[in-house]
Amino acid sequence: MVSRVLTGMPMIEIENASVAYGSPLRPVLSGMNLQIREGEFVCVLGQTGCGKSTLLRLVLGSERPLLGRVLIDGRQHCQPDRTRGYVPQKYSLFPDRTVLRNITFGGELSEFNLFGRLTPRYYRRQRQLNEEAMSYLRRIGMRESDAGKYPDQLSGGMQQRVAIAQALLTKPRILLMDEAFSALDPSTRKEMQQLIRKLWRETGTTILFVTHNTQEALSLGTRIIVLAKESPDHGSRVALDLPVPEPCHEEEIPRLVCRLESVSQINTEVDSVPGRDSVSVVLN
Amino acid sequence: MSTRFPLISAKPSRLITVALSWFLFVAGACLYLYTAAARHRENPEDRVTPTIGQMVHGMFGAALTSPDQDVDPTQPATVVQRFSRGMLWKDTLATGRRFFYSMALLLPAVVLGLHMGLFPYVGAFFLRFVLFFDKIIALSLLPILFIAFGIDELSKIMLIVVGVTPTIILDTFNLARTVPGEQVVKAFTLGAGDFDVAYRVVLKQIWPRVLNSIRLNLKAVMLFLFAGEMIASTDGLAYRIALLRRHMGMDVIIPYVLWVALLLFLVDLAMRLVNRKLHPWFRES
Numbered sequence: 001m002v003s004r005v006l007t008g009m010p011m012i013e014i015e016n017a018s019v020a021y022g023s024p025l026r027p028v029l030s031g032m033n034l035q036i037r038e039g040e041f042v043c044v045l046g047q048t049g050c051g052k053s054t055l056l057r058l059v060l061g062s063e064r065p066l067l068g069r070v071l072i073d074g075r076q077h078c079q080p081d082r083t084r085g086y087v088p089q090k091y092s093l094f095p096d097r098t099v100l101r102n103i104t105f106g107g108e109l110s111e112f113n114l115f116g117r118l119t120p121r122y123y124r125r126q127r128q129l130n131e132e133a134m135s136y137l138r139r140i141g142m143r144e145s146d147a148g149k150y151p152d153q154l155s156g157g158m159q160q161r162v163a164i165a166q167a168l169l170t171k172p173r174i175l176l177m178d179e180a181f182s183a184l185d186p187s188t189r190k191e192m193q194q195l196i197r198k199l200w201r202e203t204g205t206t207i208l209f210v211t212h213n214t215q216e217a218l219s220l221g222t223r224i225i226v227l228a229k230e231s232p233d234h235g236s237r238v239a240l241d242l243p244v245p246e247p248c249h250e251e252e253i254p255r256l257v258c259r260l261e262s263v264s265q266i267n268t269e270v271d272s273v274p275g276r277d278s279v280s281v282v283l284n
Numbered sequence: 285m286s287t288r289f290p291l292i293s294a295k296p297s298r299l300i301t302v303a304l305s306w307f308l309f310v311a312g313a314c315l316y317l318y319t320a321a322a323r324h325r326e327n328p329e330d331r332v333t334p335t336i337g338q339m340v341h342g343m344f345g346a347a348l349t350s351p352d353q354d355v356d357p358t359q360p361a362t363v364v365q366r367f368s369r370g371m372l373w374k375d376t377l378a379t380g381r382r383f384f385y386s387m388a389l390l391l392p393a394v395v396l397g398l399h400m401g402l403f404p405y406v407g408a409f410f411l412r413f414v415l416f417f418d419k420i421i422a423l424s425l426l427p428i429l430f431i432a433f434g435i436d437e438l439s440k441i442m443l444i445v446v447g448v449t450p451t452i453i454l455d456t457f458n459l460a461r462t463v464p465g466e467q468v469v470k471a472f473t474l475g476a477g478d479f480d481v482a483y484r485v486v487l488k489q490i491w492p493r494v495l496n497s498i499r500l501n502l503k504a505v506m507l508f509l510f511a512g513e514m515i516a517s518t519d520g521l522a523y524r525i526a527l528l529r530r531h532m533g534m535d536v537i538i539p540y541v542l543w544v545a546l547l548l549f550l551v552d553l554a555m556r557l558v559n560r561k562l563h564p565w566f567r568e569s
Contacts, residue, residue: 062465081472088466106474152567
């Protein structure tokens with residue numbers, strides 16, 4: 001799948017971005033550089049509190065870096081918008097809407113304003129959207145009888161399925177997933193991984209997937225980025241940038257897991273040279 | 285100690301639960317009847333504790349006689365005509381009208397609270413002032429309101445505005461803030477604008493809770509309404525109660541108090557049922 005990566009300008013460019021929270025300021029990311037091309041499936045790994053979600057929010061546009069800049073298609077964004085879909089770990093569905101209305105909400109929002117439902121066109125479009133949503137419902141492996149249920153009547157795995165369909169219906173160019181499968185049990189998780197992999201192949205969407213599970217990152221991504229802090233009072237940066245060979249051989253996995261999990265520890269022990277750029281390790 | 289009588293983990297049977305829940309009502313009624321009977325044995329002219337018969341008579345009187353002096357009571361009229369001209373109906377209408385005006389005035393409060401919770405500029409502009417306003421004891425403003433707005437309807441409505449809207453604004457503000465940030469971000473990524481997020485995502489989600497908050501504040505609305513009516517009014521349920529106090533008219537005051545309680549209970553029940561019907565996804569937790 002690496003051949004899928006298009007040549008040319010990267011789609012997401014993070015240039016020397018620094019983020020810090022609280023007072024006194026505690027750095028989370030410092031001087032981070034990252035480029036992501038269209039069609040990549042990038043998994044972001046790292047320990048708790050190393051700024052994985054912050055990185056995602058930077059791309060999402062719900063947060064801006066203190067220093068540096070984040071460019072998407074060469075432009076800076078100050079607010080999340082339709083070009084980037086979002087699937088968080090929880091609260092991803094609107095509790096007041098049925099499954100069907102949740103999935104069609106993207107279409108409703110982007111085509112009709114507050115008073116849009118007063119026009120007859122709304123109801124015609126609603127029917128088209130319903131059909132589209134139903135086809136998505138089947139693709140994510142849900143029954144049509146689930147369409148009328150409310151989110152709290154669904155299991156966690158079902159909710160995340162609907163959330164993915166909801167995000168994909170607006171056809172975003174980038175899909176951002178923040179620990180999207182972390183609250184699911186192992187077997188559901190496996191199914192969801194296969195599902196998102198399938199949808200990625202079909203749609204060609206660029207995906208940025210944040211997780212703390214090394215196995216998950218390896219089975220999903222075409223590229224893995226490990227974030228780690230160089231010392232406790234520095235922010236994180238890219239400690240390892242690893243393309244995943246495709247297909248990933250079974251016997252390779254334990255070695256890769258070992259390698260990925262050692263990175264964060266190495267970086268806390270070795271006092272790295274300040275200002276050093278990301279270590280790029282290319283396998284094969 | 286396994287045979288000890290459990291308290292917290294007790295599971296009373298349905299019959300006992302029902303019996304216990306009605307016990308205080310029955311005991312209260314019995315105590316009243318006993319006191320009334322005893323006082324009437326001592327003094328048949330007693331006006332403090334009217335008997336059931338006196339209260340029924342008083343209430344029929346209140347329901348069927350007109351408060352206006354110019355209506356001739358000897359003129360023949362049907363029961364419905366007499367009822368619609370009666371004190372009870374006119375007072376209920378007058379109080380009800382004021383009540384619904386005040387409820388309508390709570391809607392802008394909800395909208396303001398929503399905007400304060402979602403839009404940082406609006407929040408910065410209003411929050412401190414509303415917090416201050418909330419601490420003013422509304423009843424202490426009553427003389428000022430009567431001086432400033434006169435003793436007509438406006439000052440009574442203003443009393444409710446001063447007394448209840450800060451609570452509703454702050455409640456809605458807090459509810460809007462409890463909506464998880466993920467929901468707002470998610471709506472933006474689906475193509476929502478700022479006002480779509482405010483009205484189609486956040487308001488829609490918190491609306492059942494806002495209605496519950498209004499339900500909890502119904503009593504405060506009525507409290508301020510009654511205070512206004514008792515002090516300066518020429519009609520209304522509270523005006524009648526205050527007026528009858530001068531004549532020691534306990535035979536009408538007690539039924540009036542129960543009638544007001546019943547009305548408020550019905551409004552509350554209706555709001556609860558409508559809330560449940562309109563928002564099947566909402567579960568009170």
